[in-house]
Amino acid sequence: MEEKLFVGGVSSDDIPPSKLGTKEYWNDTYARELQSFKDIGDVGEIWFGVQSMTRIVQWMKRQNIGEDSAVLDIGTGNGILLVDLAKAGFSNLTGIDYSPAAVELAKCILEEELLQNVRIQVEDFLNPSMCLSGFDVCIDKGTFDAISLCPENSAGKMSRYVETLHKVLKQKGIFIITSCNWTKNELVNQFHEGFELQEELPTSKFQFGGKMGNSVTALVFVKKT
């Protein structure tokens, strides 16, 4: 599947607010996807395609990240990444999403896959409950992008995101982000307080006007001690 863009290749200053930055949009989207899952078993959109999940799971395996590590999928949507992680052997998985419809869809999919041990809960990552803490690995696929498109106070919400991330990750915890709104340098800049870039994961490249670029950026950060 093609890696999918929200707003292709614009710089951070130019990113216009969008309905993709609103809870209503995601609730409507996942309510439709939930119905479609119930009707025909379609799990719905996999953001950035299947290879975006394979990239993350294979990297975690290569790094020998313990299968009992506490892993959080931030803005899990339909929870398919959690299904892949569970099938790869990871056993301490949590997914959160602020959309109740997304959480219900993820629960239905996990139930069908007989993966009852995966925790799924409704949580706003910008206003998390006390129990959201102590994670070894946090993963974000498209959620920071969505938050950065919020029509109201996106800059404030982005810095709140960084604060929450810092709070929920253990010391030396790992953060893996996949984004199409932000370049590598922009993400390094966004997360520079409290996080250090460990690695850039290879993603597909495109050529435009004689220049090579990435449509999707995938980075691994480590929480600074």
Ligand SMILES: C[S@@+](CC[C@H](N)C(=O)[O-])C[C@H]1O[C@@H](n2cnc3c(N)ncnc32)[C@H](O)[C@@H]1O
């Ligand atoms: C582009 S979708 C990506 C979904 C999923 N990660 C995937 O890769 O398929 C963005 C997700 O972020 C969720 N989201 C946006 N803002 C959030 C917030 N403040 N707290 C929790 N979830 C949020 C949306 O409900 C949506 O499920």
